[in-house]
Every structure is written in C-alpha cells, then in structure tokens.
C-alpha cells in the first residue's frame with residue numbers, strides 16, 4: 001500500500017493533470033526531466049516508447065511546436081516535426097502525432113520507423129513499463145530486459161548528439177546496465193523526478209549527446 005505522502009503526491013499531480021489537460025500525471029515527470037536536462041533542445045524528430053495513454057506525447061508535441069519557432073536559425077533546424085508513439089495498448093488520437101499500436105520488442109517495428117521518419121531521431125523517450133508482478137527483484141530484471149531491447153532501437157535510430165530518456169527500476173543489476181549504456185553518450189545520468197513516488201523504485205536514465 002502507498003504511504004500517506006505518496007498518496008497525497010499522487011492526488012496532487014492527478015488533479016493538476018486534469019486542470020492542465022494532460023492525459024496522465026506522468027506528464028510532470030517529463031516536465032521535471034526537461035527542466036533539469038533540457039532534453040527537448042532542438043528536438044524535432046521524436047519517438048515515444050510505451051506512450052499510452054499519451055501524456056508524454058502531449059508534452060513532446062508542445063516542445064516540438066515551440067522548437068519550430070525557437071530554433072529558426074543557421075544551426076540545426078527543421079521546418080516541421082515528426083512524432084511517433086508506440087504502445088501495445090490503444091492510445092487515442094492526437095493531431096499531427098503518429099500513433100502505432102505494436103510491441104516494441106518485435107523486429108518489425110524498425111520498418112515503421114524507417115517509413116515514417118526516413119531519418120535518424122533527435123530524441124527517444126521511453127516510459128515503457130513491464131506488467132509488474134509485485135516481486136521487486138523479478139520486476140527489476142524484467143524491466144532491464146525490456147531496457148536492453150530498447151537500447152537496440154536507440155543504437156540504430158538515435159542520431160549523433162541525440163538524447164535519450166529511459167525508464168528502469170532500481171536493483172542489483174542497474175549499475176551494470178548503466179555501465180553498458182555509458183559509452184554511448186557524452187553524459188549519462190540517472191534521475192528520479194519529484195513527481196515519482198518515493199516508494200517506487202522507478203528511475204530514469206538520461207543519455208545526453210549520443211556519441212556516434
């Protein structure tokens with residue numbers, strides 16, 4: 001059972017999401033990550049893995065639209081954005097966002113990326129989460145297994161200097177995983193957003209500026 005503070009936190013963010021028009025309170029985790037790491041800087045081509053019900057997609061769209069105006073300069077700039085969200089579950093429509101109902105661990109998904117983006121990506125977000133069993137150790141390992149598969153997508157699709165946000169669960173093999181991901185980025189951090197429940201062992205890996 002969630003403790004009192006967690007319950008209160010959950011309620012507060014839930015209410016705020018309703019007021020702000022976000023589909024889930026997870027939106028505030030991404031806002032927090034953005035504030036701290038500026039992951040959306042010059043992000044126009046964005047993939048969101050495990051996107052349902054769609055609050056991260058809403059946030060990604062907001063920043064991509066702002067970037068069209070903000071970065072209209074001589075440096076890396078695009079005159080349009082492309083956002084794709086993938087989930088096993090149905091995600092209801094968001095205008096100008098491509099939502100795909102699919103399992104990210106299946107190889108066929110690469111064809112969808114190629115067809116839609118036709119280019120490497122500026123930012124990959126993953127809030128994808130395995131179905132929890134309640135056993136923290138098993139869940140930690142199962143989630144890491146999913147993370148390894150997502151890292152294959154990252155290696156193949158994220159552009160040079162692109163950024164990554166990836167959800168993991170803390171546990172014995174977490175450090176080993178981060179050590180493997182570390183060489184791929186100029187900067188690698190792990191971060192627990194304010195709105196993430198204290199009791200939860202959820203943690204986000206933030207990879208900044210992919211090396212090649």
Ligand SMILES: C[S@@+](CC[C@H](N)C(=O)[O-])C[C@H]1O[C@@H](n2cnc3c(N)ncnc32)[C@H](O)[C@@H]1O
Nearest residue numbers: 026050052053054055056087088104127128129
């Ligand atoms: C915490 S929710 C994501 C919430 C989302 N970021 C938002 O703000 O609305 C995690 C999602 O990951 C999805 N997921 C888990 N495994 C997946 C997989 N193999 N392929 C695609 N989606 C997956 C689940 O179906 C679930 O909807």
